[in-house]
Amino acid sequence: MEKIFYHFLQGLFLLYFVSASLAMTTTNITTDQDALLALRAHITSQGPHQILLKNWSVSSPVCQWVGVTCGSRHRRVIALDLSNMSLSGIIPPQLGNMSFLVSLNMSRNNFHGELPHEFARLRRLRVLDLDVNNLSGGFPEWFGSIHQLRLLSLNNNSFTGLISPSLANVSKLQTLSLSFNYLQGNIPTEIFKISSLELIFFQGNSLSGSVPDDMCRHLRRLKWIDLSRNKLNGQIPSSIYNCSQLQVLSLSVNHFTGFIPREIGTLKALERLYLYRNSLEGQILKEMGNLTMLKTFAIGANSITGEIPKEMGNLTVLKILGVGGNHITGAIPQEISKLCNLEELYLTLNNITGFIPMQVFNLSQIRTLSYRKPTFRRAFLNSNNLGGPIPDSISNCSKLKILELSVNNFTGPIPHYFGDLRHLEFLDLSGNNLMSDYSSSNTQLGWINSLANCKHLTVLGVADNPITGFLPNSIGNLSTLLEQLYAYKCNIRGSIPDGQHSG
Template identity: 65%
Template structure:
């Protein structure tokens, strides 16, 4: 009897511990699922009255699993929301702060809708995010200062909105970024040189903003994978860096519609053997077209219009 009692006393705390852990695990799981559901229903509440096809109003129902809702992808193991794609649905409304509680979210695409207002700062908690696409909406406010918390982000595109303010140097904290598209906003200030320290970048598209200052001379020091650089239709000045000729993988370069009122076309651009498109139109560049440009034998599109340059350039493809 004594031995049996000792056994019960010895094992009871361990069994109780297992029971507590199991109960806590179930509670946390339920809470997390509920949190994801609440976040999505908060989004639906902002847009159901202007959901032209009633897609979310009919499909996003608390009577079914959120993993079966249109546009929602859940992870196979933990059954948390990892993807949300409600692009091209004609939705109007604001993005609620509760969306920042989707802590397992990897990809978010709300592009080509009519969302307005600011992006909630609660998004800073989406540490797993790799894809963020807010293209073609009516979003406004300063370029989010908390966006540098997305250390896993690879694809960031905010085109065709009304974001303003500067691009902060801390953008370099997104060290895994591959694609950056911020075109057609009203961003201001200099392009931070820290941006060009993100060695993984393949696409930089800052077209159609109000960015000023000069292009850093060290633009290609770490961008060995850069294939597209579009800085057109801004207010950039100074000279075009000859170091651009060191971006060996560059296929598209557009600097048109700026204020390069002094300087010339660097002959080093002829070193870009992969270059397909070169657009320097609408500046005030001077001097002759460098003969070395003809060495860029892959060129298919070349535009030097509206400058003060002389001469011509013929490539093996007959471009003049």
């Protein structure tokens, strides 16, 4: 009998202990109110409207406070949106007591200091957006404890250290955005095993090392990955073909080496490809012509060789084609004229030879030609081996502001139609084999007369050409804005009026 009574007392004590423990951990709307008041107390300044100071008051229900959303069932705070309110201060640990919180957005403010580790208690949290603040400290290990997270965005802060492999525990994560911080070290391979990921933004850090060969093995839902402006090296993994839903691939401004994988040509959903400023070599593969959804193809400032394949003409929705600063040879393919949506074409600093296809200047949408319709604004074709006469079709480009044709092999007379380009601000024809349209050395240079119509011209370069003749009196009618005239290594004679400079 005594033994039964003893067990009864023991059970009663255990029941009391459990009940007391539950009572101590039970939270309610008052808990949420206290947490929010603690946050208000830690805010050192607000915008001119002082929203929180005026609105967050115990005289009104928490669920009516600005930025606060409560659930209809439990009447607990489920969302807090304080984005873009000009708030400054630190984030207090009491926010970790808001156990029903599903979404927390404090982006575009000036919160500073470290994130409180009490955030690990927010087990229902799905959205954590802290973009554009001044938060600091090491990358929190406890992010791996918030298993329900779908979006984690810490862009434009001052987080340091390594990305924690514990993120692999967040198996439902869809958006991982850590751009423009001070993160270092390798990208944990565990990140690439989160099969739910759709968006990865790591650009603008100091991440190093290579990406794993099987990077895309588990990322079948991935739509956008941006690893640009880091210190990553090694080769672009051929497993990229597994990311079949990929729309944007950005690896620019790193130290990637090797060839552009042929497998990129299988990414039929790809819209933007950024690989510029790396150490890539090899050729532009004809398989790139299979990417019929591609709008941007940017591989400039690498060590790419060979010719531009004619298959690039299949990319009829392409808006930007950038291959400048490589070792590309051969002629500009006629098929480029099929790119009816092209707006920007960058070909400068290569070894391109031959003539410029006249059709390029008739592309109706083009605005920047670096080698923008009659509305194209800038043309950079310098430092190639382009030859032949300057195409008459340039005269169609009535909105042209910058025309840079220096250091090529253009021949023939300098055309008079430049005077029809009334918006021209910069014209550089230096370093070619251009000449006057008259053979007599004592004849005035007629093409200068036409430039009097270019009322916005500030720079004119014709240096290092076999031009002969006299400067006409109309040189004084050139734009009053003309600042620099480069005519060295020519046989041009005459005087330049005061107020204009020559080089």
